[in-house]
Amino acid sequence: MASMTFDGVGKTYPDGTVAVANVSFAIADGEFVVLVGPSGCGKSTLLRMAAGLETLNSGRLLMGDNDVTENDPQDRDIAMVFQNYALYPHMTVYENMAFGLQQRKMPKQEIDKLVRVAAEMLDLTRHLGRKPGALSGGQRQRVAMGRAIVRHPMAFLMDEPLSNLDAKLRVQMRGELKLLNQRLGVTTLYVTHDQVEAMTMGDRVAVLKPVRNGLESNLQQLDTPQMLYDKPVNLFVAGFIGSPAMNFVRIELGGEAGSPIATIVGTSISFPVSAGPALSRCIGRQVIAGIRPEMFQVCAEHEALFNEKIPVAEALGADTFIFFDITSPPVNVNDAEDTEDFPHKGKNRLVARIPPALTPAPNQRLALTVDKEKLHWFDPVTGAAIRD
Amino acid sequence: MSRRRTSFYTAATYAAGLLFLAIFVGPILWFIALAIRPAETAFTMPPSLSFEPNLDAFRHILVDPGTNAPQLANSLIVAIGAVLLNLPFSVPAAYALSRFKLRGKKNIMLWYLGLLMAPPIAFLIPYFILITRIGLQGSYFSMVLVLQTLTIPFSVWLMKSFIDEVPAELEEAARVDGARWYTIMWRITLPIVRPGIIVTSMFAFVFAWNNAAFPLVLSSRSTATLPIGTLGYFATSGVTWNYIAAAAVLAMIPPMIIFLVFDRYVVRGLTFGSVKG
Helix, strand or coil: CCCEEEEEEEEECCCCCEEEEEEEEEECCCCEEEEECCCCCCHHHHHHHHHCCCCCCEEEEEECCEECCCCCHHHCCEEEECCCCCCCCCCCHHHHHHHHHHHCCCCHHHHHHHHHHHHHHCCCHHHCCCCHHHCCHHHHHHHHHHHHHCCCCCEEEEECCCCCCCHHHHHHHHHHHHHHHHHHCCEEEEEECCHHHHHHHCCEEEEECCCCCCCCCCEEEEECHHHHHHCCCEHHHHHHCCCCCCEEEEEEEEEECCEEEEEECCCCCEEECCCCHHHHCCCCCEEEEEECHHHEEECCHHHCCEEEECCEEEECCCCEEEEEEECCCCCCCCCCCCHHHCCCCCCEEEEEEECHHHCCCCCCEEEEEECHHHCEEECCCCCEECCC | CHHHHHHHHHHHHHHHHHHHHHHHHHHHHHHHHHHHCCHHHCCCCCCCCCCCCCCHHHHHHHCCCCCHHHHHHHHHHHHHHHHHHHHHHHHHHHHHHHHCCCCCHHHHHHHHHHHHHCCCHHHHHHHHHHHHHCCCCECHHHHHHHHHHHHHHHHHHHHHHHHHHCCHHHHHHHHHCCCCHHHHHHHHHHHHCHHHHHHHHHHHHHHHHHCCHHHHHHECCCCCCHHHHHHCCEECCEECHHHHHHHHHHHHHHHHHHHHHHHHHHHHHHHCCCCCC
């Protein structure tokens, strides 16, 4: 077991495409770090770099204190779980799990012992003699895990290992994987595009974004799931983490220092906000306010900030999500998912979470206010969070 | 009405099928008949189908003077030899061309294709001179060696397409598991493409078996293969059609057996691959 450090890592393809640039972070010994981001954000490339399957153009990669940048995968003592599992189809489950140990010239009895312990742990003992083709998706997934844990490697690398499972099994395996990591205490780097998976599994989560040139960095924020949710550093992270995504509205910030007034651009909706020094410096400019769906509250009409027709309501049982439009220009959270799909140009579609008992009938108006203390503020030019 | 039309179409379909069958299988059946009918009835006009079948022709070519018995063995030696020499060269070549970043990979593949397309006749004289100079003329090995100019290019192309189908992830998994490239090739890739190796071997065998041009100039009297032996029946004193037919029927058998036995691999070879999630 060992820590893992990415030090200024970058990868540019021969055709000039920049896949990864300026990524630096460290994973502590035994830590579970998730790389998450939309497609093209370089998360799989980073993982493959850690495995040694992808070369680096710049930067270094350390395992513990050793520089492994130039090492072949064979010499890194890491184990990887692939999206398609990559089980050897001509070998039995036993042989699949034993293969890595055989490469390390381990004596037969010891291999046998390790394989059986791992198989027991993953409930695969009954299937040891079968070939992958005869197993179900969940069983194959466990064999892929078994092949990794049987080696007791310095680190696990997992490339969307749950994405081929059906929804129910995915949730179940998510828990099992997390438990397994806690039990084994092996440093783990885990790639997913599913932010729920990222939030539920990672000790810390790294949010990545596609880069356009070698000057930017893919890495937006590396933090605990709660911190990512509560204190996103920029619009991209704010828009990516959370489901449904955070609402963004353009705000004209007026009034005086100490008692600024926020007006939603394109509407007559305005409200006082309490602003610290950072936000106060933005008075007289446009800013972007971020509103999580759960920050809305159903209220009496005279208190309402929004009193709109609700065309769509999604009742999920425990919660209801309602969608409504305001006549305000939408905010493009540059490259964040979903924002391009908004159907109404010039209209900004917002989503709010309300108690199911208050679910409105279609096209009924609903008075809503917002917990103004909790609003997130962002600079519209840089996208950075405005925070004291 | 509609029933009559249906039965008409059925009849027409069968008639067309029979016609096709007659065109493709007819000559083969005719040759078999030629091999087992008395020689003097071979060209009776009109052709008669009533004759006393006998195996005289087969007895003559295999047992009596027995000229074809060693030739059959020679053909087997040369064809099997060609397969055995082919695999150790074409499989690693195909693996390298499929997996490694090689400069001029495309050119190498095209060069192989060129070898396949060139008429073997063009090489006959140079090969003859070459083989004679190194003193291998008349040996089995000379034929096995020279046949590689046909079998290796074809096998490399075929094997490469099979190896291309093996997902790169499997080899990456093996690399992460600690295996070197030769272990990966030997223990992961080759076992997975086994159907491909069998199919390739079949084609190499048939190529070598059917080839008459190279043995014509390279074989000696004692190493002549079946096609060469058959040519011997076009003698100056006359053409012994029943012997030719018997030898031809004999020559058909091994490729047919091979395709019957390994038929399923041809199908599996096209559908194999790794386990998908």
